[in-house]
Amino acid sequence: MKYIILLLLNLSLLAGQAQDLSKLLAEGKQQVQKQAFAEAMETLTKAIRLYPQDASPYYERAQIKILQEDFYGAIGDLNFALEYAPGLAKAYNSRGEAKYYLGDNFAAIDDLNRALELAPGLVAAYSNRAFAKFDLNDNEGAYFDFSKAIELDDQDADKYFNRGVVRAELGEYVGAIDDYNRSIALDSLDPEVYNNRGLAKYAIGEYAAAVEDYNRAIALDSVDAVKFDNRALAKTALQDLAGALQDYDKSIALFGEDPDTYNLRGVVKYNLKQFEAALKDYTLAIALDPEEALYYDNRAAAKNDMGDFKGAIEDYTASIILFPNDPETFYYRALAKFSLANNYDGCFDLSIAADMGLPEAVAELKEKCK
Numbered sequence: 001m002k003y004i005i006l007l008l009l010n011l012s013l014l015a016g017q018a019q020d021l022s023k024l025l026a027e028g029k030q031q032v033q034k035q036a037f038a039e040a041m042e043t044l045t046k047a048i049r050l051y052p053q054d055a056s057p058y059y060e061r062a063q064i065k066i067l068q069e070d071f072y073g074a075i076g077d078l079n080f081a082l083e084y085a086p087g088l089a090k091a092y093n094s095r096g097e098a099k100y101y102l103g104d105n106f107a108a109i110d111d112l113n114r115a116l117e118l119a120p121g122l123v124a125a126y127s128n129r130a131f132a133k134f135d136l137n138d139n140e141g142a143y144f145d146f147s148k149a150i151e152l153d154d155q156d157a158d159k160y161f162n163r164g165v166v167r168a169e170l171g172e173y174v175g176a177i178d179d180y181n182r183s184i185a186l187d188s189l190d191p192e193v194y195n196n197r198g199l200a201k202y203a204i205g206e207y208a209a210a211v212e213d214y215n216r217a218i219a220l221d222s223v224d225a226v227k228f229d230n231r232a233l234a235k236t237a238l239q240d241l242a243g244a245l246q247d248y249d250k251s252i253a254l255f256g257e258d259p260d261t262y263n264l265r266g267v268v269k270y271n272l273k274q275f276e277a278a279l280k281d282y283t284l285a286i287a288l289d290p291e292e293a294l295y296y297d298n299r300a301a302a303k304n305d306m307g308d309f310k311g312a313i314e315d316y317t318a319s320i321i322l323f324p325n326d327p328e329t330f331y332y333r334a335l336a337k338f339s340l341a342n343n344y345d346g347c348f349d350l351s352i353a354a355d356m357g358l359p360e361a362v363a364e365l366k367e368k369c370k
Contacts, residue, residue, distance in 0.1 A: 021051050028060055037064055055085035062094055071098040089119035097128045105132040123152045127159065134166060142166045157187035164196060173200040191220035195227050202234050210234040225255035229264070236268060244268050259288035263295050270302055278302045293323035297332075304336055312336040327356035331364070338368065 024047040031040035041064055047057035058081040065074035078095040081088060096111030112129040115122055130145035146163035153159065164179030180197035183190070198213030214231035221227065232247035248265035251258070266281030282299035289295065300315035316333035319326070334349035347369035353361030 021047060021054060021056065024050075025056055025060060028057075032064060032067075037068060040064055053084050055081040055088055055091065058084070059088065059091050059094070062091075062098075066094065066098055066101075069101070071101050074098045087118055089115045089122055089125070092118065093122055093125040093128060096125070096132070100128060100132045100135075103135075105136050108132045121152060123149050126152070127162070130162065130166070134169075139166055139169050143170065155186065157183040157190065157193070160186070161190070161193050161196070164193075164200070168196070168200050168203070173203045176200045189220060191217040191224070191227070194220070195224075195230065198230060198234070202230070202237070207234045207237040211238070223254060225251040225258065225261070228254070229258075229261055232264065232268075236264075241268050241272055245272070257288065259285040259292065259295065262288070263292075263298060266298060266302070270298070270305075275302045275306050279306070291322060293319040293326070293329070296322070297326075297329055300332065300336070304332070304339075309336045309339040313340075325356075327353040327358035327361060330356070331358055331361045334361070334364070343368070 024043055028040045028043040028047070031037070031043060041061065044057045044061040044064070047054075048061070051057065058077040062074040062077035062081065065071070065077065075095055075098050078091050078098070081091045082095070085091065092111045092115035096108040096115060099105075099108035099111060109129055109132050112125045112132065115125040116129070119125070126145045126149040130142040130149065133139075133145060134142040143163065143166045146159060146166060150156075150159045150163065160179045160183035164176040164183065167173075167176040167179060177197055177200045180193050180200065183193045184197075187193070194213045194217035198210040198217065201207075201213060202210040211231055211234045214227055214234060217227050218224075218231065228247040228251040232244040232251070235241075235244040235247065245265065245268050248261055248268065251261050252265070255261075262281045262285040266278040266285065269275075269278035269281060279299055279302040282295055282302060285292070285295045286299065296315040296319035300312040300319070303309075303315060304312040313333055313336045316329050316336065319329050320333070323329070330349045330353040334346040334353065337343070337346035337349065347365065350361050350365040350369060354365045
């Protein structure tokens with residue numbers, strides 16, 4: 001009888017403990033929903049002290065640490081969770097996610113594989129594994145995992161967006177546009193989807209449609225310089241050089257530290273015959289990135305059209321030092337040398353460009369260097 005009474009008492013205590021743990025977990029989740037993360041951490045730490053061999057509070061505390069980007073701390077908690085509940089699939093998923101954010105993609109995939117072995121329908125694990133594969137340039141694998149995640153949950157705009165990004169990387173731009181369309185149908189307020197759909201349309205030559213998408217992206221997010229850069233490229237392809245110039249001006253006003261933007265604005269100004277203004281932009285690009293040969297080539301072209309052949313030769317030479325395998329740079333340096341009547345050196349440059357297989361150099365060499 002004593003044994004039965006003690007057994008009933010133990011069962012009653014266990015039931016009470018489970019109830020107390022549930023209350024603490026529920027309280028912690030409510031605090032997280034209110035973004036009271038410090039209080040939630042205290043609540044879950046209390047639960048761990050009271051019930052140190054229960055996986056649940058470790059798992060829940062790890063979720064907060066992931067939100068706060070304390071990925072090592074999250075992995076520590078998830079290790080304990082898996083020690084006490086080795087079949088907890090969602091813990092493998094979260095640990096894989098934390099490892100992914102730390103850049104340990106192979107270890108992340110190992111954990112995510114285990115999560116899917118335990119729970120083949122765990123949508124988040126497919127998405128997380130897709131991200132890890134994408135970072136490892138396994139685009140086909142990422143496409144498969146995002147597709148599986150969509151198969152299990154076809155009402156998530158982000159999943160279509162992510163698969164669209166992968167399809168674009170695979171060169172499947174029409175398929176990417178289809179995914180972006182589906183993402184927009186579920187969430188029409190994400191500027192990145194319009195921006196990426198614009199990129200895909202630009203890639204297949206639909207420049208006017210790309211501009212429309214960039215317009216929508218900018219209407220939703222008018223402080224991202226990249227979106228103005230993208231629209232400027234599409235406008236340039238449509239020969240709307242004035243519009244492209246306005247977009248590059250806006251991009252630089254938002255973020256004046258990108259050498260490519262100065263270079264591209266310089267190209268637009270050059271095409272508008274604004275050679276001096278183009279030269280200034282190329283100089284700004286070079287100041288930000290003196291190791292890019294293309295900027296010197298472009299500045300040399302502007303100097304050449306301004307009659308500064310000596311300055312053009314200097315820039316072509318700087319470009320050749322950085323990238324000696326471009327026959328066109330030797331060819332244009334040769335032409336600048338001819339403009340200064342330096343025919344011997346000009347012929348030497350033409351011979352180099354011709355040896356590299358540039359047809360124009362071969363023709364010029366025959367004509368000018370007999």
